[in-house]
Amino acid sequence: MFLVLHLVLLGLFITPIAGMSGVGCPMGCVCNDETYVVLCERNKLDVLPITLNPAIQRLVLRNNKIKTVDAAFQFYKDLQYVDLSNNHLVNIPTKSFVYQEKLQELHLNKNKLSSINNKTFQGLKSLTVLNLRENFLEELPKGLFSIMPKLEELNLGQNRISKIDSLAFDGLTALRVLYLDDNVLSSVPTASFSVLGSLAELHVGLNAFSYLPDDAFKGLGKLSVLDLSSAGLSNISMNAFRGLTGLRSLNLVDNKLQRIPTAQLSHLSRLEELTIGQNEFATLEKNSFKGLSNLRKLDITGATNLQKVEKGVFSDNLNLEFIVLASNKKLEDLEDGALVGLPNLKHLVLKDNSFKAFSESMVSWNELRSLEMTDNPIFCDCQLLWLSNLISIKNLSNVQCSMPLALRERPLRTLSPDDLGCSFRDxxxxxxxxxxxxxxxxxxxxxxxxxFRYRQRVREALKDYKWNKRAISRKEHEYQKTFSDDDYIVRSAQQGIKPIPVTELRARAPRGPGGTLPVTGFTYITGDSCRAHSLRALNSDTRNGFPRCHRDVYQH
Structure with missing residues (x-):
């Protein structure tokens, strides 16, 4: 009887199916016999259709009411992709996929599967992706996946798994990605990882670890991505990450860390991306990320207790390109120079914190390609004129003022120097x-x-200056009392004194040895110089019959 039914069904497929749907395509489905794709989504199907083209390669039956995987799959031996997600699957009978040797992807996520065994997936020799996310699985027995040697991605997240046998992953020599997040594991299943030498990506967050022991990920030397978000971690052993020499990305978001685990992270010399927000640390201390010389992206978002970022916190991270400090409601103190000295920094996100101002010396602003500073209680005054100009020049994200009240909610880029209270525009x-x-x-x-230091000398110099000034004033007073050449000639005539010619003075002057004029206590001037200078100071007394110059003026 079954054979007859089978032949009848095959007879239905002899007639070519034209267009997008044919004779065997269920109502509400889309069947394409050119691409061999069948799409039956939200069609209220409760069983697998058996009237489809046997040559189909891609079958999508998600969001229906299918309760079990039955023998209908034996008609579709060319299947490469099957999506049965978001149905009502409670169990999968043994050998349900025994004829699907070409199947590469099987999605059974969002069902009600509570148990599976090592015969559930028998026949799936070519499977590379198995998705069992969001089911009710509680444990993983020995050799569960050993019949799938080509499996590269296994998703077991959002189940109820509390126990994993040490050989549960035995045979998965090609596995590259493993999801165990959002289960009820109380510790890291280190023993079961020993057979996963090729694993590159591991997600074990949303469990209840609280503590990471030494060598927690032993055997995962090729691991590149590790997700420990929401794992309940409050303590990390000094050598917890030992052996992860190739790790590139680490996610520690939403744990209970009270300080940055600097020493523990220092083992990850090749780490490029670190996400560590939503923890309980209050300060990013100097050298918090020491040893992470290859770090390129740091994301600290939602750290509710974070208040301060110290200068020198990134002194060992010169390759940083992307820094995110966002939604840290208490963060208002970013020390000057905290972001200086990062030659490769191109993207900076400082949004939704408690910053009231930004210092021009805080970072090399001109080197940035993108800048996000919105949702901060910014006080707009002249100290932010530089930022207003920078935003306009580089077309960066805008900043809205919170204070003063007159400028509240006004974009900084629209404010003039006068609006900011600047005395100078430039x-x-x-x-x-x-x-x-x-x-x-x-x-x-x-x-x-x-x-102050030379006050005594200055005082003496001023005293000497005043005394000399008085002396000079006294002499000038005497000079003012002398008379001119004309006055002398007039007075001489009135007194009957005969002027003596200059040549006669020269002739009468007694000679010294060699014919030179004698040197006495006075200087005898001859020629016009005497008339020009001495007549004003000439005395009425003479010496040896010659007039002499005044002692105060010409005395040697």
Whole structure:
């Protein structure tokens, strides 16, 4: 009887199916006999259809009410992709897939499967992807997947798994990606990882570990991605990550870490991406990420206790390109220079924190390609004029003011220097003014220090200056009392004194040895110089019959 029915069904497929659907395509489904794809989604099917083209390669039956996998699969030996997700599958009979030797992807996620064994997937020799996510599986027995040597991705997340046999993954020599997240594991199943020498990506978050012991991931030397998010971690052993020499990405989000595990992370010298938000640390201390010289992206989002980022926190991470400090509601202190010295930093996200201002010396702003600073309680004043100009020039994300009230919710890029209360429109003028003020203060301070240090000498110099000034004034007063050449000639005529010619003075002057004029206590001037200088100071007394110059003026 079964044979007759089988022949009848095969007879139905002899007639070619034209267009997008044919004789054997269930109502509401889309059957394409050119691409060999059948799509029956949200069609309220409760059993697998048996009237489809036997040559189909891709069968999508998600979001239906199918309760079991029956013998209908034996008609479709060319299947390469099957999606039975989001149905009502409670169990899978033994040898249900025995004829699917070409099947490469099988999606059974979002069903009600509570148990599977090593015969459930018998026949799936070519399977590379098996998705069992969101079922009710509680344990993984020995050799469960040993009949699938080509399996590369296995998703067991969001089940109720509490026990994994040490040989549960035996035979999965090609496995590259494993999901065990969102289960009820109380510890890392280290023993079962020993057979997964090719594993590159492991997701074990959303469990209840609380503690990572030494060598927790022993045997996973080729692991590149490790996800420990929401694993309940409060303590990480010093050598927990030992052996993970090839790890590139680590996710520690949503745990209970009170400090950055600096020493533990230092084993991960090749780490490029670290996500560590939603933990309980309050400060990013200096050298928090020491040893992570290849780190390129750091994401700290939602750290509710984070308040301060210290200068030097990234001193060992010169290859950082992307930094995310977002939604940290208490973060308001980012020390000047905390982000300086990062020559490769191109993307910076500082949104939704508690920053009231941003210092121009905080980071090399001009080197950034993208900048996100929204949702901060920014106080807009002249100190942010530089940022307003930068946003306009580089077309970066906008910043809205929170204070003062007059500028609340106004975009910073739209504010003029006058709106910000700046005295000068050009920030270079402000810099020049500040420089001049500082220079003047330094100069006055130096002068004051000099005067204080040499105050005795300065006092003596001023005293001498005043005495000399009085002496000179006295002499000038005497000079004012002398008379001119004309006055002398007039007075001489009135007194009957005969002027003596200059040539006669020269002739009468007694000679010394060699014919030179004698040197006495006075200097005798001849020629016009005497008339020009001595007549005003000439005395009425003579010596040896010659007039002499005033002692105060020409005395040697």
């Amino acid at each position: 920030p270079r003028q402000q810099a020049i003014l500040v420089t001049l003020c500082v220079s003047a203060v330094i100069l006055l301070g130096g002068l004051g220090l000099f005067l």
